[in-house]
Amino acid sequence: MAQTNHTEQHTLIALVEDKPGVLTRVASMFRRRGFNIASLAVGNSEQPGLSRMTFVVNGDDYTVGQVAKQLDKLIDVIEVSDITKESIVTRELALLKVTTTPMTRGEIIQIVNLFRANIIDVGSESMVIEITGEQDKTNALNALLQPFGIIEMHRTGVVAMVRGQANGLATGYAGRCNGSVHN
Amino acid sequence: MELTGAEIVCESLLKEGADVVFGLPGGAVLPLYGALSSYPGIRHILVRHEQAAAMAADGYSRATGKVGVCVATSGPGATNLVTGIAAAQMDSVAMVAITGQVPRPAIGRDAFQETDVTGVTLPITKHNMLVMDVKDVAQAIHDAFHIARTGRPGPVLVDIPRDVLLGEKTEFVWPTTTKLPGYKVPGEAPESQVAAAAELINKAERPLIMAGHGVLISHAYGLMTELAEKAQVPVITTLLGISSIPSDHELNLGMSGMHGMAYANIAIDEADLIIGLGMRFDDRVTGRISDFAPNAKIIHVDIDDSEVDKNVKTTVGLVGDLKAVLGQMLPKVEANVHIDWLRHIEELKIQHPSHLVRDSNELLPQYVLQRLTEVTQGRGIVVTGVGQHQMWAAQHCKFTEPNTFITSGGLGTMGFEVPAALGAQVGRPDSVVWSVCGDGGFQMTMCDIATAVESGADVKFAILNNTSLGMVHQLQDIFFEKDYVASEYTANPDFVKIAEAYGIRGIRVTQQDQVVNAVQQAMETAGPVIVDFMVKEDEIVYPFIPSGQSVKEMLEEPAPGEPSSKSSSKRSSTGRS
Numbered sequence: 059m060a061q062t063n064h065t066e067q068h069t070l071i072a073l074v075e076d077k078p079g080v081l082t083r084v085a086s087m088f089r090r091r092g093f094n095i096a097s098l099a100v101g102n103s104e105q106p107g108l109s110r111m112t113f114v115v116n117g118d119d120y121t122v123g124q125v126a127k128q129l130d131k132l133i134d135v136i137e138v139s140d141i142t143k144e145s146i147v148t149r150e151l152a153l154l155k156v157t158t159t160p161m162t163r164g165e166i167i168q169i170v171n172l173f174r175a176n177i178i179d180v181g182s183e184s185m186v187i188e189i190t191g192e193q194d195k196t197n198a199l200n201a202l203l204q205p206f207g208i209i210e211m212h213r214t215g216v217v218a219m220v221r222g223q224a225n226g227l228a229t230g231y232a233g234r235c236n237g238s239v240h241n
Numbered sequence: 242m243e244l245t246g247a248e249i250v251c252e253s254l255l256k257e258g259a260d261v262v263f264g265l266p267g268g269a270v271l272p273l274y275g276a277l278s279s280y281p282g283i284r285h286i287l288v289r290h291e292q293a294a295a296m297a298a299d300g301y302s303r304a305t306g307k308v309g310v311c312v313a314t315s316g317p318g319a320t321n322l323v324t325g326i327a328a329a330q331m332d333s334v335a336m337v338a339i340t341g342q343v344p345r346p347a348i349g350r351d352a353f354q355e356t357d358v359t360g361v362t363l364p365i366t367k368h369n370m371l372v373m374d375v376k377d378v379a380q381a382i383h384d385a386f387h388i389a390r391t392g393r394p395g396p397v398l399v400d401i402p403r404d405v406l407l408g409e410k411t412e413f414v415w416p417t418t419t420k421l422p423g424y425k426v427p428g429e430a431p432e433s434q435v436a437a438a439a440e441l442i443n444k445a446e447r448p449l450i451m452a453g454h455g456v457l458i459s460h461a462y463g464l465m466t467e468l469a470e471k472a473q474v475p476v477i478t479t480l481l482g483i484s485s486i487p488s489d490h491e492l493n494l495g496m497s498g499m500h501g502m503a504y505a506n507i508a509i510d511e512a513d514l515i516i517g518l519g520m521r522f523d524d525r526v527t528g529r530i531s532d533f534a535p536n537a538k539i540i541h542v543d544i545d546d547s548e549v550d551k552n553v554k555t556t557v558g559l560v561g562d563l564k565a566v567l568g569q570m571l572p573k574v575e576a577n578v579h580i581d582w583l584r585h586i587e588e589l590k591i592q593h594p595s596h597l598v599r600d601s602n603e604l605l606p607q608y609v610l611q612r613l614t615e616v617t618q619g620r621g622i623v624v625t626g627v628g629q630h631q632m633w634a635a636q637h638c639k640f641t642e643p644n645t646f647i648t649s650g651g652l653g654t655m656g657f658e659v660p661a662a663l664g665a666q667v668g669r670p671d672s673v674v675w676s677v678c679g680d681g682g683f684q685m686t687m688c689d690i691a692t693a694v695e696s697g698a699d700v701k702f703a704i705l706n707n708t709s710l711g712m713v714h715q716l717q718d719i720f721f722e723k724d725y726v727a728s729e730y731t732a733n734p735d736f737v738k739i740a741e742a743y744g745i746r747g748i749r750v751t752q753q754d755q756v757v758n759a760v761q762q763a764m765e766t767a768g769p770v771i772v773d774f775m776v777k778e779d780e781i782v783y784p785f786i787p788s789g790q791s792v793k794e795m796l797e798e799p800a801p802g803e804p805s806s807k808s809s810s811k812r813s814s815t816g817r818s
């Protein structure tokens with residue numbers, strides 16, 4: 059489709075039924091339609107029997123609009139919303155295992171403190187650091203720790219929430235069950 | 242009373258109005274068959290191959306507007322359904338497939354005939370489910386039928402382990418509602434958008450309606466014709482939209498797209514407004530997207546939100562049930578005449594007469610269909626396979642009633658012609674059903690001629706026998722320097738003898754003057770009949786817009802006397818059986 063929109067990062071949240079196979083359905087849809095998931099996080103929601111998913115998707119407005127519509131079409135998906143343009147909070151948890159020596163340990167601890175991250179395991183030649191925050195924060199910590207040697211990193215993917223009273227879903231994504239008028 | 246899972250399936254089928262199922266038993270699903278014998282209200286039609294069960298359910302659904310039901314056993318039985326299910330998904334056909342599964346304790350252990358059928362069919366069903374508790378069976382069947390028939394219809398597969406079908410009994414309680422919190426069915430579209438669409442129509446000078454399968458599914462043909470007549474807007478039908486407006490309606494321009502009428506394609510190129518109704522701007526319809534309707538604004542009405550703006554950028558996109566939306570739109574659309582536009586299209590028809598069949602002494606396939614449709618007077622149902630004969634049927638057969646042209650459009654499934662015709666005939670026993678077959682496709686599913694005979698499905702099979710995979714042959718002719726690898730048959734069976742072997746009548750036609758008589762005889766004969774039309778080989782379907790190209794690259798049939806764009810095949814005549 060001839061579209062000149064540039065690629066940007068979108069954050070989508072979905073409320074889905076907590077049933078076997080839901081994740082497969084979602085993942086299968088992304089794969090077969092050629093959409094890329096930058097990150098995906100799933101967990102229980104405030105309502106029993108329902109889970110919340112947060113997707114970070116890279117794409118232009120057309121692609122992300124398609125992602126939202128295709129997600130919404132899945133029977134087990136109750137609601138989808140592109141909250142990129144809303145006022146939102148996002149968090150991601152990451153664990154990083156870093157190589158340490160008696161020489162570098164002190165400097166690493168300083169960096170960790172600066173980031174208000176936590177050291178949750180210390181070994182003779184490595185330590186495990188826990189960091190929570192927006193993705194940029196983890197990216198920055200990761201960059202600073204690279205020179206020391208990162209043995210392992212595991213990020214959970216972003217979870218997101220709209221600020222204020224709204225539950226994030228009432229807004230809907232552009233065009234949801236509404237069609238569109240372009241001029 | 243407490244019932245087994247199998248009995249609950251039968252009770253639920255009756256509640257849903259499913260009185261016919263197509264299937265073939267096996268170990269895992271046998272308990273369901275055990276129950277079927279106590280439910281005379283459900284007619285089971287035993288097929289010869291599960292592929293036919295799915296495709297017969299498809300044909301049944303399209304012919305009747307009801308949900309088609311097919312049944313298969315676990316493993317190979319279920320995987321044999323797959324092609325038919327995929328075809329139903331692509332063409333938005335309401336279908337419920339019920340499969341037996343290995344017993345619950347065996348699941349995940351690679352048990353005998355265990356296949357992860359919900360996994361296999363996940364991308365080719367509207368929805369599917371594995372029912373792990375006998376208490377959930379009734380709800381599952383109820384939900385499956387609801388999903389299959391509402392919104393944009395599609396196939397739903399319900400996989401039931403053997404020990405759920407035949408184990409613990411439970412009280413049969415028919416659910417009063419569906420349990421589908423995430424399932425939405427659009428109705429009307431927002432008024433402001435309908436108004437925006439109506440304004441575009443009122444301002445347009447060269448508008449065109451493009452009518453798809455949705456017009457038939459939504460029963461919107463009456464309102465669509467009203468709209469077309471009120472504003473004098475010509476109507477183009479997609480392959481699946483054929484029969485949504487009578488063929489002889491003066492505003493009907495026929496099919497457009499890859500093998501559509503040249504004048505319809507040119508009209509799209511010149512139009513200033515395209516009104517897409519219940520269609521999805523498939524690549525066979527649009528050709529190269531950047532050159533599709535370059536001068537037009539686009540209104541798109543579809544019940545599936547994800548279709549709007551998917552392939553073409555719309556000016557106004559309306560999500561809703563087509564019949565409801567047209568009901569909203571009609572009062573807002575002003576009466577119009579579009580005299581210049583309609584006159585111009587009449588001129589295009591004269592300049593590009595792609596609906597005419599050239600004079601020839603040979604038995605042209607187009608000629609056969611023209612005579613056939615004259616004899617039936619466009620009444621009854623035409624089912625096709627996939628290939629050249631399908632395109633010629635779409636171009637030359639005439640239709641008077643909705644839902645009378647049944648063809649595998651989206652998936653393009655060869656072999657559809659035999660079982661889908663069987664299903665259509667079972668669903669509409671009073672209609673004459675002609676199955677227009679390719680000799681290739683016919684041989685993929687002709688085992689189910691036996692099913693037609695057994696079930697008294699009075700299908701008339703017209704094989705347009707070119708002793709080749711004609712459409713492939715055509716592509717090789719044009720794009721592969723006539724390298725006819727693997728597209729010519731040298732040992733086709735004698736189809737008249739095949740007919741006789743099944744105990745039915747077979748008629749061979751080799752000349753033009755035999756066509757009408759053969760068609761009449763077939764219709765006068767009780768029971769299925771196979772007519773083997775030995776048509777001219779190496780015929781090309783025109784017009785032709787090659788894949789990924791536009792109307793500017795359209796090939797039209799050379800005028801008589803002009804050199805043909807192709808030379809004759811290098812094959813000898815021994816290919817004839």
Ligand SMILES: Cc1ncc(C[n+]2csc(CCOP(=O)(O)OP(=O)(O)O)c2C)c(N)n1
Nearest residue numbers: 628629630653655679680681682710711712
């Ligand atoms: C199941 C399947 N296999 C392969 C194809 C590719 N294909 C499309 S048309 C065609 C030729 C069909 O031959 P036939 O049924 O004899 O019809 P004809 O084109 O000769 O009218 C083939 C092989 C297909 N559409 N479906």
